[in-house]
Amino acid sequence: xxxxTNHPYEMWDDAQKRAASEFGDxxxxxxxxxxxxxxEEDLDxxxxxxxxxxxxxxxxxxxxxxEFTLSFRLVQLLKKDGLKVVAACSERRVHEWRDDxxxxxxxxxxxxxxxxxx
Numbered sequence: 001x002x003x004x005t006n007h008p009y010e011m012w013d014d015a016q017k018r019a020a021s022e023f024g025d026x027x028x029x030x031x032x033x034x035x036x037x038x039x040e041e042d043l044d045x046x047x048x049x050x051x052x053x054x055x056x057x058x059x060x061x062x063x064x065x066x067e068f069t070l071s072f073r074l075v076q077l078l079k080k081d082g083l084k085v086v087a088a089c090s091e092r093r094v095h096e097w098r099d100d101x102x103x104x105x106x107x108x109x110x111x112x113x114x115x116x117x118x
Contacts, residue, residue, distance in 0.1 A: 002054060002062040004029045004074075005088075016088060016112035023061045029053055031066035047073035051081070060084055063115065075118045086115040 001023035003009055009017070009026045020026055032046065047070060054062060054074075061084045064071055075085050090110040097105050 001025075002027045002029060002057055002059050004031055004050070004054065004062055005065045006031045007065075007088075013112050019112070019115060020063075024059075027057050027059055029057075032070075034067040034070050043070055043073060046070060047077060050074060051077045054078060054083070055081060061086065063088060064118075079118065085118045087118065089113045089116045 001020050003020075003026055008030075009020075009028060012020070029050070032050070034046070035042070038046070050070075051074060060082070062078060064074055064078070064085050065087055078085050090112050093109040093111065095107045095109075099105060
């Protein structure tokens with residue numbers, strides 16, 4: 001499985017690592033930062049650049065999550081190439097509070113549940 005996200009394998013919880021182990025070794029491509037001022041053409045070019053990087057790893061399964069418009073382009077391209085493209089589905093637990101200085105805090109815990117195909 002190719003991990004093409006902003007979440008390195010070593011940061012995954014045990015449940016996600018166990019589920020991913022069914023797909024063999026984990027190869028990683030860090031998801032790029034996408035400039036919010038990028039044009040449609042810029043995104044198409046970036047999608048093609050990363051498509052080539054993914055295909056070079058010769059793995060039929062990819063976990064793909066990141067900036068929405070680039071992810072959408074890549075999901076479409078990689079599915080046409082015959083890859084199984086999945087997202088990690090997690091339960092999100094949120095704790096919000098204000099401290100003694102009135103500052104707002106938000107803590108989120110994500111617990112992996114399953115991989116789901118696009």
